[in-house]
Amino acid sequence: MTTHLLPDLADVSRRGDRTALRFxxxxxxxxxxxxxxxxLAGQLRGLHRVAVWATPTAETCVAVVAALxxxxxxxxxxxxxxxxxxxxxxxxxxxxxVLAAPGVELPGxxxxxPRISVSLAPPxxxxxxxxxxxxxxxxxxxxxxxxTGPPKGVVLxxxxxxxxxxxxxxIWEWTADDVLVHALPLFxxxxxxxxxxxxxxxxxxLHHLGRFSTEAVAAExxxxxxxxxxxxxxxxxxxxDCAADPEMAGAIGKARLLVSGSAALPATEHQRxxxxxxxxxxxxxxxxxxxxxxSIRFSGDRRPGTVxxxxxxxxxxxxxxxxxxxxETDTEAxxxxxxxxxNLFLGYLNRPDATAEAMRDGWFRTGxxxxxxxxxxxxxxxxxxxxxxxxxxxxxxAGEIENVLxxxxxxxxxxxxxEPDPDLGERIVAWVVAxxxxxxxxxxxxxxAEQLAAHKRPRExxxxxxxxxxxMGKVMKRALTS
Ligand code: MCA
Ligand code: AMP
Numbered sequence: 434m435t436t437h438l439l440p441d442l443a444d445v446s447r448r449g450d451r452t453a454l455r456f457x458x459x460x461x462x463x464x465x466x467x468x469x470x471x472x473l474a475g476q477l478r479g480l481h482r483v484a485v486w487a488t489p490t491a492e493t494c495v496a497v498v499a500a501l502x503x504x505x506x507x508x509x510x511x512x513x514x515x516x517x518x519x520x521x522x523x524x525x526x527x528x529x530x531v532l533a534a535p536g537v538e539l540p541g542x543x544x545x546x547p548r549i550s551v552s553l554a555p556p557x558x559x560x561x562x563x564x565x566x567x568x569x570x571x572x573x574x575x576x577x578x579x580x581t582g583p584p585k586g587v588v589l590x591x592x593x594x595x596x597x598x599x600x601x602x603x604i605w606e607w608t609a610d611d612v613l614v615h616a617l618p619l620f621x622x623x624x625x626x627x628x629x630x631x632x633x634x635x636x637x638x639l640h641h642l643g644r645f646s647t648e649a650v651a652a653e654x655x656x657x658x659x660x661x662x663x664x665x666x667x668x669x670x671x672x673x674d675c676a677a678d679p680e681m682a683g684a685i686g687k688a689r690l691l692v693s694g695s696a697a698l699p700a701t702e703h704q705r706x707x708x709x710x711x712x713x714x715x716x717x718x719x720x721x722x723x724x725x726x727x728s729i730r731f732s733g734d735r736r737p738g739t740v741x742x743x744x745x746x747x748x749x750x751x752x753x754x755x756x757x758x759x760x761e762t763d764t765e766a767x768x769x770x771x772x773x774x775x776n777l778f779l780g781y782l783n784r785p786d787a788t789a790e791a792m793r794d795g796w797f798r799t800g801x802x803x804x805x806x807x808x809x810x811x812x813x814x815x816x817x818x819x820x821x822x823x824x825x826x827x828x829x830x831a832g833e834i835e836n837v838l839x840x841x842x843x844x845x846x847x848x849x850x851x852e853p854d855p856d857l858g859e860r861i862v863a864w865v866v867a868x869x870x871x872x873x874x875x876x877x878x879x880x881x882a883e884q885l886a887a888h889k890r891p892r893e894x895x896x897x898x899x900x901x902x903x904x905m906g907k908v909m910k911r912a913l914t915s
Pocket of ligand 1: 513616617618621623624645664666667694695696718719720721724824825826827828878879882883888890
């Protein structure tokens with residue numbers, strides 16, 4: 434017998450009348466969600482993959498749950514996606530249908546796909562749920578940036594999701610009594626898999642805020658919210674506002690658990706939040722391809738600057754530049770993190786070359802560089818690739834932005850870098866050699882937002898007469914600092 438990915442939807446007698454999801458004034462109980470998902474799953478039967486217009490709404494969750502129920506892979510689409518990125522994702526993932534709320538105007542290639550409207554109106558008759566799909570069935574294709582080229586589709590099987598969510602539940606003592614609060618976007622692992630599938634698998638309640646604000650987070654944690662998921666930028670903004678508002682600090686202090694991930698939370702930020710709220714943030718480390726690899730335990734030592742121990746079921750090693758494992762007792766060496774376990778993806782969609790390159794003897798090469806504390810706690814110290822930027826918790830490839838800027842008629846040459854930023858972690862900077870007269874910076878910024886996505890836009894444009902290059906003609910990005 435296979436275990437269900439979403440047990441409380443498969444058997445609503447368990448928690449049918451409990452609220453599953455709340456987005457503002459819209460709430461669905463487990464019973465309502467199960468009925469909507471069963472109805473929609475009936476329409477998805479036999480399909481291979483569907484695109485979901487991933488607005489932060491209950492409709493997105495219904496679409497995702499229906500697809501999971503039917504065993505159809507979901508390709509979540511950023512509702513602020515630009516034209517070029519959308520063309521790539523639709524061509525690459527070739528979805529059979531697009532799922533969106535009624536009345537939403539879909540852009541570009543999505544408008545050409547057969548559409549299924551996701552309504553929250555109760556179905557007249559809830560059909561039986563289909564049989565639980567095989568654990569190796571793809572559940573999601575999540576697009577993630579690399580150093581060069583367009584984003585790659587990460588194919589995640591159900592097995593990775595169930596095993597990883599259960600491991601997190603164990604170490605975070607996450608139960609059906611929790612009310613998870615967050616405001617994360619629903620087109621990445623953090624917001625969608627941990628933040629939506631996570632609470633539904635636990636049988637607990639999700640309160641999604643629609644968009645992030647420190648006031649909304651505080652109001653929830655002062656009320657029913659018990660857990661918060663956020664990226665470091667959100668914790669930075671909470672720290673700033675708590676410093677000015679002791680009442681807000683008191684509200685945040687009531688949480689059972691604050692979890693930070695998607696990028697490093699600076700130790701100073703950890704300390705500031707603890708001083709202001711009395712809460713020590715639990716940091717965890719993950720990746721789209723691997724889900725969560727490491728985390729501080731709920732009852733463990735919440736040591737700032739570390740991401741704790743590997744989560745149960747995940748094997749982790751550090752390797753040197755030649756790929757040789759570094760002994761666990763070596764606490765001086767910096768090595769690349771490699772992981773293996775049931776948490777791993779199936780591969781990059783249509784990219785066996787990239788999949789092979791990312792693997793070494795069954796281990797996934799993360800590109801993240803780390804050290805180990807004497808008790809095994811992992812300390813991330815950097816990344817192998819300088820061309821990957823983490824801004825606001827989003828991973829962004831420098832090459833992707835450079836290619837788009839080079840298409841602008843006013844740009845002759847360009848190099849994109851990430852610079853330290855107190856709010857975003859890193860801020861994207863475009864160094865531009867103009868073709869003729871310098872184009873307005875705002876125009877270049879808008880060009881990237883329009884072609885790729887708003888979060889990939891440079892926050893600054895700096896004009897140069899030439900780019901620093903080495904003897905081979907390669908741009909020396911390290912020389913590009915303000
Ligand atoms: C501004 N905007 C523009 C432009 N300028 N739109 C078009 N063209 C422009 N030139 C709009 C934006 O679309 C947005 O619209 C608004 O202005 C503000 O944008 P921005 O400044 O980028 O937002 P922010 O306030 O700085 O956002 C901070 C944030 C956000 C809320 C922390 O970065 C965020 O949600 N980060 C989460 C990232 C995440 O979930 N990562 C998970 C992947 P509007 O106002 O309408 O929004 S990592 C992962 O999954 C792994 C597994 C892991 O470990 O977790
Ligand atoms: P993504 O591809 O968007 O899933 O981002 C994964 C990357 O985010 C990882 O390879 C890390 O570089 C980074 N990351 C996630 N969580 C943390 C963390 N707690 N500390 C440092 N880096 C992190």
